[in-house]
Amino acid sequence: MASASPSLPSTLRMLSSTLQRPPKISSPLLSLSLPSKTPALSLRFTQIFSGVSGLHPTKKHLGLRALASATDMASEKRVFDSGEDLAVSLAKYTADLSDHFAKNRGAFTVVLSGGSLIKCLRKLVEPPYVDSIDWSKWHVFWVDERVVPKDHVDSNYKLAYDGFLSQVPILPGHVYAINDALSAEGAAEDYETCLKHLVNTKVVDVSATSRFPKFDLMLLGMGPDGHVASLFPGHPLLNESQKWVTYIKDSPKPPPERITFTFPVINSSAYIALVAPGASKADAVYTALGGGSSQNSETLPVQRVAPEWALTWFLDKDAASKL
Numbered sequence: 373m374a375s376a377s378p379s380l381p382s383t384l385r386m387l388s389s390t391l392q393r394p395p396k397i398s399s400p401l402l403s404l405s406l407p408s409k410t411p412a413l414s415l416r417f418t419q420i421f422s423g424v425s426g427l428h429p430t431k432k433h434l435g436l437r438a439l440a441s442a443t444d445m446a447s448e449k450r451v452f453d454s455g456e457d458l459a460v461s462l463a464k465y466t467a468d469l470s471d472h473f474a475k476n477r478g479a480f481t482v483v484l485s486g487g488s489l490i491k492c493l494r495k496l497v498e499p500p501y502v503d504s505i506d507w508s509k510w511h512v513f514w515v516d517e518r519v520v521p522k523d524h525v526d527s528n529y530k531l532a533y534d535g536f537l538s539q540v541p542i543l544p545g546h547v548y549a550i551n552d553a554l555s556a557e558g559a560a561e562d563y564e565t566c567l568k569h570l571v572n573t574k575v576v577d578v579s580a581t582s583r584f585p586k587f588d589l590m591l592l593g594m595g596p597d598g599h600v601a602s603l604f605p606g607h608p609l610l611n612e613s614q615k616w617v618t619y620i621k622d623s624p625k626p627p628p629e630r631i632t633f634t635f636p637v638i639n640s641s642a643y644i645a646l647v648a649p650g651a652s653k654a655d656a657v658y659t660a661l662g663g664g665s666s667q668n669s670e671t672l673p674v675q676r677v678a679p680e681w682a683l684t685w686f687l688d689k690d691a692a693s694k695l
């Protein structure tokens with residue numbers, strides 16, 4: 373079943389195979405129960421789930437705790453008793469979005485992080501999802517990657533390949549790993565060039581508001597310090613407003629050299645799942661969701677995460693223990 377391989381060609385060679393198979397773009401995204409897009413009257417809501425639940429914010433959810441908000445992004449928090457329950461819910465959430473975007477857009481663009489996220493995706497490689505998802509529509513990207521060879525133990529590609537990609541029939545030409553023969557600067561530039569081609573060919577959608585690429589689903593992990601992707605607290609890269617992909621050579625989390633999507637790209641996504649289980653995340657979760665403040669009162673990177681349509685937190689009891 374494995375179709376991706378650590379010896380995949382460079383990003384651009386993978387791109388060329390993708391370009392031969394442009395997805396069909398059909399109708400706009402109208403069939404989901406999306407949050408209101410009326411800025412003046414938009415809603416933010418929070419609901420605690422103890423198990424598997426529906427995919428999208430719906431009127432039923434909104435009836436529970438709806439608050440007026442300045443943003444039209446819907447925000448939802450799911451707290452699970454166990455990692456197993458979290459993984460089940462995340463698989464259903466992802467599979468439902470896959471189904472929707474595959475049917476309505478002809479492609480499903482999914483952005484992965486490194487870290488514990490990949491383990492949280494484990495239910496996708498099991499029945500019923502492994503057989504029911506239309507994997508041929510998936511296009512896989514990384515929100516950040518360590519500048520190391522693809523077969524290196526620190527590679528986010530290798531982590532995802534070993535734990536997820538090798539077990540599902542995603543087309544190798546739809547897996548956009550970084551070009552590991554390049555420097556950090558070169559790899560970031562190469563990845564941005566790749567994304568531009570994919571936007572031009574409509575594989576990746578574009579935000580009508582920001583004009584940055586609009587990925588269908590971004591699956592983000594979060595560090596104990598509140599970092600997302602390779603955007604760390606207090607780092608100047610947090611304020612990058614032009615580039616789509618940039619690089620860092622002084623990452624406080626090893627290894628130091630990485631490439632990363634910028635906030636304009638992250639926040640142009642349609643959906644973001646913030647997957648942050650574990651006690652080490654409790655302080656940052658409290659800062660982001662419980663009204664706490666960070667050690668030096670600075671805004672944490674995770675607090676800047678605001679996709680165009682919906683943000684869903686996937687937490688376990690330990691991560692939510694201070695809420």
Ligand SMILES: O=C(O)[C@H](O)[C@@H](O)[C@H](O)[C@H](O)COP(=O)(O)O
Binds near residue numbers: 599625
């Ligand atoms: O390459 C990376 O280091 C990641 O993309 C990073 O942003 C990760 O998602 C968080 O550090 C959370 O990692 P954990 O889930 O393992 O804590």
